[in-house]
Amino acid sequence: MARVTLIEAVTMALAWELDHDDRVVVLGEDVGVNGGVFRATAGLQARFGADRVMDTPLAESMIAGMSIGMAAQGMRPVAEIQFMGFIYPTVDQMLNHAGRLRHRTRGRLHVPMVLRAPFGGGIHAPEHHSESTEALFAHMPGVRVVIPSSPGRAYGLLLAAIRDPDPVVFLEPKRIYRLQKQEVEDDGKALPLDTCYILREGDDVTLVTWGAMIFETLRAADELSKEGIRAEVIDLATISPIDMDTILESVEKTGRLVIVHEAARSCGVGAEVAAGVAEKGVWDLQAPIVRVTGYDTVMPLFRLEYEFLPSVARIVAGVKQTFED
Amino acid sequence: MKTVAEFRIQHHQVLDPEGSLVSDLPGFAKDPEELVKMYRLMVLTRTFDTKAINLQRTGKLGTYASCLGHEAAHIGVGAAMRPEDCFAPMYREYGAQFWRGVRMQDVLLYWGGDERGNDFAGPVHDFPWCVPIATQCLHAAGAALAYQLRGEPRCAVTVIGDGGTSQGDFYEAMNLAGARQLPLVLVVVNNKWAISVPIALQTCCETLAQKAVAGGIEGVQVDGNDVIAVRQVMEEALERARSGGGPTLVEAVTYRLSDHTTADDASRYRPKEEVEEAWKTEPLIRIERYLKNAGIWDDAKEQALRAECAADVEAAVREYTETGVQPIEAMFDYLYAELPEALEEQRATALKFAGSGGHH
Helix, strand or coil: CEEHHHHHHHHHHHHHHHHHHCCCCEEECCCCCCCCCCCCCHHHHHHHHHCEEEECCHHHHHHHHHHHHHHCCCCCCEEEEECCCHCCCCCCCCHHCCCCCCHCCCCCCCCCEEEEEEECCCCCCCCCCCCCHHHHHHHCCCCEECCCCCCHHHHHHHHHHHHCCCCHHHHHHHHHCCCCCEEECCCCCCCCHHHHHCECCCCCEEEEECHHHHHHHHHHHEEEEEEECCEEEEEECCCEEECHHHHHHHHHHHCCEEEEEEEEEECCHHHHHHHHHHHHCCCCCCCCCCCEEEEECCCCCHHHHHCCCCCCCHHHHHHHHHCCC | CCCCCCCCCEEEEEEEEEEECCHHHHHHHCCCHHHHHHHHHHHHHHHHHHHHHHHCCCCCCCCCCCCCHHHHHHHHHHHHCCCCEEEEECCCHHHHHHHHHHHHHHHHHHCCCCHHHCCCCCCCCCCCCCCCCHHHHHHHHHHHHHHHHHHHCCCCEEEECCCHHHHHHHHHHHHHHHHHCCCCCEEEECCEECCCHHHHHHHEEEEEEEHHHHHEEEEEECCCCCHHHHHHHHHHHHHHHHHHCCCCEEEEEEECCCCCCCCCCCCCCCCCHHHHHHHCCCCCCHHHHHHCCCCCCCCCHHHHHHHHHHHHHHHHHHHHHCCCCCCCCCHHHHCCHHHHHHHHHHHHHHHHHHCCCCCC
16 A cells, blocks of 8 residues: 555556556657656656657647547547646537547447546646636536546546546646645555545535545535534535435535535536535525635636635635525 | 758649540559449449438438539548548548448438438448548547557548648647658548638648648649549558558549538539539549440440439438437437436436427
8 A cells, every 4th residue: 555645646547557458548748758747647658668658749639639539449548638728629529529429429439538637726837727627528418527636536536537438537636636645555446436425424514525625625624613513525526427416415414505616606517516406405405505616707827826716714604604594 | 041841742643534544544443343333433422412412402301511523532532441441531421431331321311310320331440420620630640540559550541621621630630640650641622612711711822732741741632533543542642551651641632513511502602614614524524434435334334323323322212211210318328338327317308208399
């Protein structure tokens, strides 16, 4: 058992799968000799060779499109987009092809590919390096969106994503790439997709979040516990399709729902969670649903980025709002 | 200053518009049966195309993209490929696909609004029709990379139009193919018009073949109305690709004799004289003349062929019109390998309200 960071867990999962499945190919910009700008693919090319871990020309639509072509012809490409700010040229390929090919061909062709990208703010990065736009991909039929929030889940969910017979957009919260170390067994065991993970149990309020915001949310839960409010914290993990059952069950117990995410509020994934609870769990609610999110503004340059990202204080205030008369 | 790089684009033609030989016959063209097979498919494709337009005009087919005038380019491409090669078409290369085993009823099903048309007969690894322009170039490049990595002697072939050469995905695919020397042949069927936009508004390049220079790959121009020349150039490009010699860009120069699709009216933007002029060099005349001059073909055979093609098309149309609508759940059941639980309720709703939507 190794104590690893989230990004080391990503590397471990990639190495495991490269080692155990000849069809797996890691590709992207600077993923080879350089080992990735965040080091997610460090050492992989030296270990598995340049045909398994390949540097591509600098073109994101190409990275997605070639991965679709490879996947449709029997490979298992795991492509890296260097930052989410550069992922948008892939939208055409992911929406028009990756998510559609199985459906269009009645299953004759399918696209077992993973599109990995670091996302989110909080590391004082340059412009276009800090956004959270997971909702764009969550809106695509046929495409899964998965976000890990711990080393263990990064390892298990990435293995599951690579083995999944359909396309997965795997977004890695880079703010917590190296925040904590965890014991992770390098045993090739995948974790289930399409399910939430309950990180902390509580009876008074349900906090739903994902990615790096797990940390602020858990700290907020700690503070609330000092005031006698026991919060249940749920990691959404698979952003699309959403496991509403776990959330509804929790809300049935707590009667209160606060959703926390970094992304801009309007049409964010939080809106979908809120709608799901409004549709099926509204009678369990004792207070209106509260969203604590990034603002519907352009992500500011880094001097103001922590004003944009939900703080522990905002989350605590949001929860308290649900206890007001 | 000194010259550090130069380029040269060659144009290839075997038959001139009158059907006279202007260069040596390639090997396959010395076999009369093979030539007749190609000609037969050209006539069948045109017969099919005419029928498909009629079906659309009479409300029996959705919007349809005609291939009128492209028969030589498409069949030349299809005939040069091996079954194990991978074809990533755009949406009007029926001639190439028919050669590969796709059936006419498959094409009709697709344009008739049924996904089963994309689960066509023919090589199971071929990509379906691709509407977003030039996006399929990257799928072909990815397929070529997969074959290269696995050491399989297979090639990928993709077709785009002149408009497609303005797209980034085309350049990205060509560039990747050059950088990795992929077994890929990119075919640009230059029919002079991208809906209403003439080639002069797409680019100031004298040829589209020279776009290959940007990718550092071979580029060649061929008379796209000359089925023998197209097949020859394609066979050479595929042979080079298969033996590790890298990718090629082939520009097949032809003319779109039809509207862009049945939803278009080209008379609004295209001079009648230009179209009339283009009919003089269309692809069927020259091969028929050549076959007749060579003593391979005659009027009786021609008549028999026309009747046979009409019957084949009618049979395909019958099969198409007799194909029932897919079950409602088909909207859901091919979306993922297994339907996620989150979608089960929507599937149930679709089934419950089956048939309650607007008129078809």
